Amino acid sequence: MKKESLRKAYGQALVELGASNPDIVALEADLGKSTMSYLFKQAYPERFFEMGIAEQNMTSTAAGLALAGKIPFVSTFAVFASGRAYDQIRCSIAIAKANVKICGSSCGLSDFGDGKTHQSVEDANIIRSIPNMTVLNPVDAVETKQMVEAMVRYKGPVYIRINRNELPVITPEDQKFQIGKMYSVHDGKDAVIFATGAMVHNSISAAQELMQEGISVEVINVSTLKPLSKEELMRFARDKQAIVTAEEANRIGGMGDTIASLLFNDIRVPMEHVAIDDQFGTSAYTYEDLLTCYKLTKEDIAKAVKTALKHA
Amino acid sequence: MVDDALVKKLERITLQLRYDVVQMIGVGKAGHLGGSSSLAELMAVLYFYVMKIDSSNPTAAWRDYLLLSKGHAALIQYAALCELGFFPRSELHRVKSLEGLLQGHPDLSIPGIEAVTGSLGQGLSISLGIALACRLDQKKNHIYVVMGDGEQSEGQLWEAAMAASNFKVDNLTAFLDWNKVQATGATKDIFSVPDLGRKWASFGWEVFESPGHDIRSIIETIEKAKAVKGKPSIVILDTVKGKGFSFAEHNAAFHNGIMDQATYEQALKELDQKKRELNA
Incomplete structure (x- = not known):
């Protein structure tokens, strides 16, 4: 690509x-x-x-x-x-x-x-x-x-x-971007990944690999981090057995926390968060090395999906 | 030449502003009497003589701007805006209340207020932005900003000082309320920032000084400062914190002090005495 x-x-x-x-x-x-x-x-x-x-x-x-x-x-x-x-x-x-x-x-x-x-x-x-x-x-x-x-x-x-x-590049040139809207970038029915930024790409890769194993995962590009609307989340989370969030940010006070609190009363399905575990960064030769080090790879996301589905 | 009638008129307005501030603070409530009254003459001169503004059209495209970087002196600005008709007098009596318009520090919800200030050190930067925007649009608006002397320890002010001289901004005039007292004591004891005139000059500003409670001198100095081209100018006003109130002058306790009934009455009595002198 x-x-x-x-x-x-x-x-x-x-x-x-x-x-x-x-x-x-x-x-x-x-x-x-x-x-x-x-x-x-x-x-x-x-x-x-x-x-x-x-x-x-x-x-x-x-x-x-x-x-x-x-x-x-x-x-x-x-x-x-x-x-x-x-x-x-x-x-x-x-x-x-x-x-x-x-x-x-x-x-x-x-x-x-x-x-x-x-x-x-x-x-x-x-x-x-x-x-x-x-x-x-x-x-x-x-x-x-x-x-x-x-x-x-x-x-x-x-x-x-x-x-x-x-x-x-995954966004269609003719997409009408609206602040607050979420975009489905990979179809699936078992679980949904709400991902943001670079993590959307790793989430798509994870979904593609999971498909080989018979697990169908929808990936949502949460490109507006605020406002995060419950209605938008519900559109994609309503019929899923498990939810995963993926962000390249500290998990404390991150997108995952907010999504969990917004959905908690309406959707009680297992949820896993892929995020930076309350640590600062560090120097590395490549971006990919860092994503691996901080457990933000497609493998980490796929694992999170499986863990969530296991508890479903 | 500044004529005597103008000076007299502005002295009366200054007195009224001090009355307003005392009444806004009232009895038993904390209020920034010290840093408000050190600015009374400047507010009278700017709002009632120098600035082009219209209370019926607070955001007129041609207006001059006045920002209080030392936002805690909001009471004196509210008094001036109220006397000019920007909002009704009833608002002065419910300042800082949940129902009222007037916030503890300047807020954009208030007609005549141009920026959110109160977190010290930011007002000069905001003023610089307004000045740059007006210059880009080739507009003639002039921007005035008032800083405190305690505020001079904020690093951002000096970033802004460098930026304003880098951009050769001359539609901006800053004032430094050199009242020599900050929240917890004398500035020389708390955190000394000496040689302010030389500091500002070395940062590329044209520096003027004036007694801060002498209306004629303030007017003449502003005229000189505004005539400077190709660089920003600053007027250092030699003021007295708590000016006009014997119990508050030079007294850090009235930076944000509380007046009891006796002190409140004394404040009004001292203003009444000043009024008799002006009418004599």
Whole structure:
């Protein structure tokens, strides 16, 4: 399957949308070559603000730009966007409902070489807990582009997680992405996997292998991490014997926790969570090495499905 | 030249703002009297003379902006906005209540408030964003932001200071309420940030100083600051925390203190005395 860069898709989408929307501006903290916001800088230098390595000021400055009518896209690594500038997101942006779009790039373990300080196991968990925030986690380059378009249409603060590595393209070009909607990406009837980001791909691989063993598993791309709607979850969970969640994030306060709490009263079927087990990342030669180390592979997901079904 | 009638008018407004603040705090409830009253003259000058604003159209595209980065002084801003008609007087009497409009710190739900502030250190950055947006749109709005001196220990302020000078922003004027007292004591004892003028100058700002309770001087200094082109400007106002109230002046206890009945009456008595002097 063809792999494409989500980062590049993000930068290109900004450039495309910037052509027809003069209110779009971009802010960077000296990582533009990684986040790909430099593409916007090349296209519209007057609308690009290099804020230096000062994420807190960058984040509050974006709030000011939004309060005066602009649509600012703030880009930096997920770990800095969510951690270094947490209170700036909370006060300057979220309480104010400022129309700021935050790109947490190199999310999860995807910046495999740089290790603990640069990998974010908790960015989505943190941002999801802030009222007024919307959180997106695209599965591939095509969905990334669709999401950036949706972010511009939506009035309010949005956080988008972007994987550093190229990922297989599974989203149809003509998908009409809507914030809050979930997308079925592999059919099945016995169990359902609610997966997000890169874990969707591993979940599809797991479902394909399980099919060989006669186990039929539906895979859902949960690309909106907030709002997570019970109705959407119920659409896919209602007729299944087991549920698995898969995310490249700390299990504490993660998507799995939330899905479990949303479904608990209505669907009492066994549930397994595939997530990072309350640990920081570490350096590795490859992204795949890390996914193996943190038990986020297709094998881990397949095992979780079997465990859940065994208890069904 | 600033004419005497204007100064007199703004002095009367300043007095009214202090009355409003005392009445908002009332008896037995905590309120930021100290840092509100150190700003009374500046609020009167900005809101009632310098700024272009319209209470019947609080978000007019042409308006000037005023942000309190030291959001805990919200009471003095609420007093000014109320006197200008941004919201009814009844709101002042239920400030910080569950039913009221006026939050403990500035909130965007309040007409005339331009940003959410209160977590210190963020207001200058937000102001910078507004200034950059106005410049992109080639609009003439001017942005004013007020910081505290205790707040100067927030690192984000200095990030914003560097950014504003990097971007050569000159539609932004900052004020530093140099009242020398913060929540738990004198700034020199709690966390000294000396040589503020030289610090701001070395960060690329044009620095002005003015007595902070002298209306004529404040007006003249703002005019000079606004005339600076190609760089941001800051006015350091030499103020007294708790100004106008003998029991609160220079007194950290009234950063967010509680007035008992006797203290409350004394506050009103001192304002009445000031009123008689102004009318004499």
